[in-house]
Amino acid sequence: MRCSNEKLVSLPEPSSDEKVPSEEPGREPCTSSYLHLSDPPYDNYFAADCSSASQVVITTPLPDSDLRLISPRLLIAWPAGNSGIVLYFSPGSGVNGTLGLRLENLPGVNRTLDPLIGGVSGILSLNSSATLDLAILGSIRTIREFVEGPSTLSPKIQNAIEILTLPDGGIQLSRVWLDRTTETFLTIHNLNSTSISVKDGQPHLIGGTYTFNAWSSYPQLDQLGTTEVINPASKSPISENREDIESLAFLSYRSKILAGAWRFLTYFGRDSLISLLLLKPILSEGEGGAVEAILEAAIERINSKDGTVCHEETIGDYASYLNDQQGIDSTDPLCDYKMIDTDFFLLIAINDYFTNSAIGLTRSDPFLSRNASILPENHGLAYRDLTLATAEKIMKITADFEQSPVEKNLIHINEGQVVGQWRDSPNGLGGGRIPYDVNTALAPAALKSIASLSDKGFFPSHPDWSTVANKRATVWEENTLAFFQVNITAERARGLVESYVSTTSFPGKVNLSDLNSPVVFHGLALAGDGQSIIQVMNTDDCFRLFLLNGTDQTQVSDFLSQVTDNILRQFPLGLSTAVGLVVANPAYSDGSANVKEFTESSYHGTVVWSWQLAMMAGGLERQLGRCESEELAFCADTRLHGRVLEAYNHLWDLIDANREHLSKEVWSWVYRDDNFQYTPLGALTPPDGQSPVGS
Numbered sequence: 001m002r003c004s005n006e007k008l009v010s011l012p013e014p015s016s017d018e019k020v021p022s023e024e025p026g027r028e029p030c031t032s033s034y035l036h037l038s039d040p041p042y043d044n045y046f047a048a049d050c051s052s053a054s055q056v057v058i059t060t061p062l063p064d065s066d067l068r069l070i071s072p073r074l075l076i077a078w079p080a081g082n083s084g085i086v087l088y089f090s091p092g093s094g095v096n097g098t099l100g101l102r103l104e105n106l107p108g109v110n111r112t113l114d115p116l117i118g119g120v121s122g123i124l125s126l127n128s129s130a131t132l133d134l135a136i137l138g139s140i141r142t143i144r145e146f147v148e149g150p151s152t153l154s155p156k157i158q159n160a161i162e163i164l165t166l167p168d169g170g171i172q173l174s175r176v177w178l179d180r181t182t183e184t185f186l187t188i189h190n191l192n193s194t195s196i197s198v199k200d201g202q203p204h205l206i207g208g209t210y211t212f213n214a215w216s217s218y219p220q221l222d223q224l225g226t227t228e229v230i231n232p233a234s235k236s237p238i239s240e241n242r243e244d245i246e247s248l249a250f251l252s253y254r255s256k257i258l259a260g261a262w263r264f265l266t267y268f269g270r271d272s273l274i275s276l277l278l279l280k281p282i283l284s285e286g287e288g289g290a291v292e293a294i295l296e297a298a299i300e301r302i303n304s305k306d307g308t309v310c311h312e313e314t315i316g317d318y319a320s321y322l323n324d325q326q327g328i329d330s331t332d333p334l335c336d337y338k339m340i341d342t343d344f345f346l347l348i349a350i351n352d353y354f355t356n357s358a359i360g361l362t363r364s365d366p367f368l369s370r371n372a373s374i375l376p377e378n379h380g381l382a383y384r385d386l387t388l389a390t391a392e393k394i395m396k397i398t399a400d401f402e403q404s405p406v407e408k409n410l411i412h413i414n415e416g417q418v419v420g421q422w423r424d425s426p427n428g429l430g431g432g433r434i435p436y437d438v439n440t441a442l443a444p445a446a447l448k449s450i451a452s453l454s455d456k457g458f459f460p461s462h463p464d465w466s467t468v469a470n471k472r473a474t475v476w477e478e479n480t481l482a483f484f485q486v487n488i489t490a491e492r493a494r495g496l497v498e499s500y501v502s503t504t505s506f507p508g509k510v511n512l513s514d515l516n517s518p519v520v521f522h523g524l525a526l527a528g529d530g531q532s533i534i535q536v537m538n539t540d541d542c543f544r545l546f547l548l549n550g551t552d553q554t555q556v557s558d559f560l561s562q563v564t565d566n567i568l569r570q571f572p573l574g575l576s577t578a579v580g581l582v583v584a585n586p587a588y589s590d591g592s593a594n595v596k597e598f599t600e601s602s603y604h605g606t607v608v609w610s611w612q613l614a615m616m617a618g619g620l621e622r623q624l625g626r627c628e629s630e631e632l633a634f635c636a637d638t639r640l641h642g643r644v645l646e647a648y649n650h651l652w653d654l655i656d657a658n659r660e661h662l663s664k665e666v667w668s669w670v671y672r673d674d675n676f677q678y679t680p681l682g683a684l685t686p687p688d689g690q691s692p693v694g695s
Contacts, residue, residue: 031225034111035246037663039680041070044261045103046250047113047120052215053079053223053250054120055261056113060100066685069692072099074124074212075143076186077262079253081218081316082140084262085173085186086147092129092204100127104209119215123191126210132203137161137175137184139318144263148691154321163203169195171203178320179331186214218316224252229290234282247663248279252290256297260665267313269298270422273345277546278614280352285359292367295353298346300374301335302386307393309342310335332376338414341421341435343390344442348547350387351449355456364458388459391450395462395469398443402472405479407530410434411443423524423583427690428604430534430586430593432525440480440522441543447473448548478552481559484522486535488588493519497572500587504595506572507671514573519588520562527592535592537566537585539575539612545619549626553633560623560634564647567616571606577676579661579669580608580654581616600668601684603693607668613655620648666693 032049045056059073072091077084091099103112104123114121136143138157146153156178164172170189177183190196191209198204226245227235229252251258251265257275259268276283276294283290301310314322314334323330353360354367372378372386401409412433413420419428421435429435450459451470459465488496494512501510522541523533541563550556566574572587584605586598598605624644627635634640661667661678668684669676682693 032115033226033246033249034113035243035250036112037243037247039664041065041683042680043103045112045122046246046261047111047115048223048250049115051117052115052119052220054113054115054214055250055265056103056120056122057262058101058103058124060102061097062683063097065097065683067096069685070683071096072101072130074101075262076120076214077140077265078119078216078218079251079258079265080118080216080220081182082266082318083138083184083216083218083316084140084143084265085184085214086134086136086143087132087186088134089126089130089205090133092131092206098128099130101125116213116215118217118220119185119213121211121213124188124210124212126205126207128207130205130207132205135161135163135173135186137173137186138177139316139321140262140265141314141318142321148693156324157317157321163198163201165196165198169193171196171198177317178324179317182216182218182317184214184216186212188212221253221255223249224254224284224290224293225249228252228288229284230282231284231289244663252293254288254293257290257294266315267297267301267310269301269309269311269342270339270345273298273342273349274422274611274615276349277345277352278611278618280357285353285357286363287366291353291357291360292363295346295350295367296370296383298342298349299383299386300372300378302378302390303335303337304378304381304386304389307343307386307389307391308337309346309390310337311339311342312336333374335375338417339420339424340411340413341438341442343394344438344446346387346390347394347446347449347453348442351452354458355452364456388461391453391459391465392462394443394446394450395465395472398447398472398476401479402475405475407434407483407526407528410439410480410483410526412528423604425603425690427594427597427602429525430536430589430597431527432523432534433528434483434526436484436522436524436538437540437543439476440484441540441547444473444476444480445543445547447476474551477548477550478555481522481555483526484533486519486521486523486533486537486588488519490515490517490519493588496590497587500572500595504599508571508676509674510572512573514569517565519565519573520558521566521588522562523592524584532592535589536598537575537588539581539583539609539616541566542612542616542619545623546615547619549622556623556632557634557637557640560644561640563620564640564643567647568643568650571676576650576654577608577669578654578657579667579676579678580613580658581651582606583609583612596687597690599687600670601681601686602690603666603681605687607666607681608658609666610662610664613651613662617648617651617655620644620651624648 035046037044041062043058047054055077057075061070072089074087102125104125112122161175173186175184189211196203226249229249256267257272258265259271272294285291298309319333320331354364368384370383372381418426421438423429447469451466454465494515521537524536524538525534570576571582575581584598586593586595600606666681668679668681670679686692
């Protein structure tokens with residue numbers, strides 16, 4: 001950071017009284033919204049109105065925090081440009097763990113933040129003196145990679161930050177982005193009018209309260225309000241679950257739905273499409289609604305050359321940075337196409353909306369006739385043609401398995417990649433190359449969707465797909481599970497769990513006598529060597545439960561039997577804990593995976609993911625609901641049907657018990673007082689070799 005005595009005057013400090021009105025006829029009147037979500041050592045605050053949407057995160061170490069991971073921090077994040085600011089402080093006393101930060105209520109109002117034009121204003125309190133050690137201004141991607149990566153920063157970005165001492169004793173931090181146009185600003189003033197000193201480029205603050213104003217000149221997104229993101233038939237949830245709806249609205253815009261705050265305030269294809277599938281009963285439909293915003297964002301970003309759907313977009317300052325790394329002077333957005341699962345989700349979601357929704361049935365022609373405008377290489381291409389490209393890709397990569405259902409013809413993650421589906425941390429698949437969820441659920445469900453869409457005339461250039469895709473879907477549905485099945489005798493299972501407990505020093509109570517029958521599950525993935533299954537029990541059964549209605553009676557019964565056993569058994573025997581179902585249980589890995597890569601501090605380890613809980617509950621409900629209209633063997637089997645119902649009720653008990661955490665992406669546990677206790681994943685030290693998870 002550079003220190004300068006010159007005052008930057010290119011952009012005046014905004015007034016919180018200035019607002020950008022919502023003038024479009026039929027739009028929800030512009031209102032302000034404020035939300036506070038506490039998750040110590042993190043406090044999350046949200047403020048939005050017609051002028052901006054901002055998230056502010058205050059980090060203050062707790063007495064038992066790992067001070068190598070948790071340090072005093074003020075973070076401000078904006079969906080606009082996926083941009084923000086982070087400030088790291090150290091205690092003036094030099095004693096780590098003694099500095100505390102918090103936001104104070106604004107005078108005369110019961111809230112902590114005020115929206116500004118392009119930003120936010122608030123009051124920050126420090127319990128003692130502090131030094132501002134590091135500031136990062138610009139892209140959330142830059143901040144995220146510093147927090148979760150090797151903590152390196154580009155000199156080209158950092159050297160552009162200027163710190164100015166203002167005439168009134170405050171300070172201003174600013175930076176012009178790599179596009180040489182956009183600017184980010186932050187001003188800080190002591191409320192007692194004490195001047196802030198700057199020495200060697202580092203501001204020094206005494207204990208007390210400070211006003212801060214943070215803003216950027218990047219164009220704002222057009223936000224969907226709380227009544228615009230929900231369909232008219234679901235208005236009651238707004239009053240009953242106000243906090244959840246406001247959280248959803250903060251992430252919902254007319255051009256896209258964002259993946260999550262603060263780390264993923266931009267388009268992520270898989271995340272938004274899964275959200276659509278899970279939330280479709282309550283989301284607004286039609287032109288300008290949430291459903292079409294999600295579909296539009298995914299279709300806009302399809303690779304028109306091969307039909308691959310974009311996983312993550314790169315925009316704003318980070319797009320300029322990556323373009324510059326390639327010697328290109330451009331602000332054009334970029335897309336990451338390495339994931340293999342998003343293609344399938346898109347076709348499933350398109351079919352669900354345009355063939356199963358009364359509004360969707362009337363919207364296919366006007367929607368698919370639109371022309372793409374986001375990526376320069378897609379300009380002018382119709383959504384219909386881009387969607388066809390993805391469907392053609394799926395038909396191409398699924399053809400060989402229909403002809404010869406052997407392992408080599410299953411769908412692999414891309415060559416040279418270690419990730420490819422939702423468990424997208426480097427260790428998430430335990431080294432596997434052929435993911436369980438993609439092959440046994442997503443591929444057949446997408447094929448069924450292509451057949452359904454074809455039957456409605458969506459793909460006139462392939463009139464045979466109605467029959468061909470449906471036949472192929474059955475082959476995939478009925479012949480893929482066996483590749484992933486793990487069946488362990490009760491005696492062997494007890495030995496593996498005993499070894500796991502010893503190896504990991506698992507602190508909880510384990511009743512091995514509960515393992516009195518074989519343990520059956522489907523492994524996370526295949527190693528791709530023609531022999532090995534990654535024998536990690538997991539929750540990815542939820543995809544098959546939620547997306548497919550199997551027709552092989554024996555297969556359906558056997559599958560539901562193992563699902564219910566694993567839900568009802570307590571971890572590490574099964575998946576259940578007091579804080580939810582863990583998404584991975586490596587106790588039975590038997591050398592096929594490294595148990596040290598699947599821990600309670602791993603991003604995809606023995607942790608709980610909220611959307612997996614929702615999809616598992618939705619999947620069990622779907623299968624139980626079939627008993628009302630279909631004559632299925634498991635429905636007539638009193639014992640099995642009772643077990644499925646027991647697992648469903650048990651899962652809902654866990655969801656209800658952890659309702660306060662459901663707005664979070666992922667959380668973990670500590671074992672204390674003879675039970676699993678909730679803890680933020682970001683508060684735990686990651687395993688050796690794994691990156692910390694930002695919160």
